[in-house]
Amino acid sequence: MSSHADLTDLRARVTDVLPGLRSDLEDLVRIESVSADPARAGEVRRSAEAVRALLAAEGMDTEVVSIDGGAPAVIGHKAGPAGAPTVLLYAHHDVQPENDHADWDSPPFEPTERDSPSGRRLFARGAADDKAGIVAHLGALRVFGDDLPVSVTVFVEGEEEVGSETLPALLAAHQERLRADVIVIADSGNWDVGVPALTTSLRGLVRADVEVRTLTHAVHSGMWGGLVPDALMTLSRLVATLHDDEGDVAIAGLHAGPAADVDYPEERLRAESGAAPGTHWIGSGSAVERLWTKPALSITGLDAPKVEGSSNTLVPAARARISLRIAPGDTAENAVARLREHLDQHVAWGAELSVTIVDTGEATRIDATGPAYDAARAAFAEAWDGTRPIDMGVGGSIPFIAEFLESFPRASVLVTGVEDPDTRAHGANEGLHLAEFERVVLAETLLLARLAEAGAPTD
Structure with a gap:
């Protein structure tokens, strides 16, 4: 900012x-x-209309749009001074299912404020992910009113939580309306309460269902056991080959890379991960390398008979869902090919193997250098009282960021957000840290002011 007085005023x-x-x-x-619940499609539409109305009330030209049967998104635009840069602000208005209401300490769709170990929070589904992102954008618009220092386009998606299937078509159909010098994606988080961050890398994703079959039908385990392999044993043996003895992913040909030199204390890892006291970490390298820049593989589902009620029969077929996170610098295409090769080579006893790819998402690595990133770091440091942001990786996947990078290659893409390590996005008791939210709104306001000072790119 140009002066202390300006910062105080904002x-x-x-x-x-x-x-x-x-x-x-x-x-x-x-x-x-x-968005994952067809019965609540009307609520998704109502949410889009509510967002449109909020943006229109700030003087934006607004429209609810959709394409190819996708969920409704909202586009709004408000012009700033002639020659000023254009900033695109992204968020999404759809939310994850709330799942079992009994797991929540208050009704999931009734916002409730109460204490948490790190401060006061507003608890509800979507309170952080990502309706707070929408409202942070709204806050910056409201602070400036009709004196916007830059031109602003707001794009609020309606199907991020179900994979953004129609996002590429939406970006292509509205490319000129969405074109910007800087894109701010408010769907990530900060390093900690009181420590801001810019997300500069995210892992990609390959989900696959792997089925093995050893029999055409179940048979008596006493009469045929010892000669015929059962499918559950065969699948277990195959799954066990996916990691080495240290716990690193054992699939040859996957990319791995270094991570930022960031300390992640043991006590914080334990607290935030929910790991049981006696659990040992898996893999090699620093904690942030294992979480951000190396592949990871988990078994997230298993189709097999339940223990209770099981009979003395050899199971003819068994299926597991594999969730493979791929490191920045790798591609989903390479990961799928290497996974298939590994499974083909390691399935035991001639079992029939079937691999079905459920979905994929590309990893992202952002070159966070240049005037827009300088402006963001300065704005964050001002909003967090001198604490400069760190460049943070994220182990999870936000595949749509790659879509923005591809669609707008000349734009500077800033990945920010309102979350902190105890937000519990996607889980029960999702909560927005209220003091951090105020800092997020201030940071975005300061960012727009600093981008105006930097001016529009000349190349």
């Missing part, structure tokens, strides 16, 4: 708009916009 303006933003967020959270 802080005061953010404080002034916070109560209204809190009310708007609570209203959005009460809309059950679960």
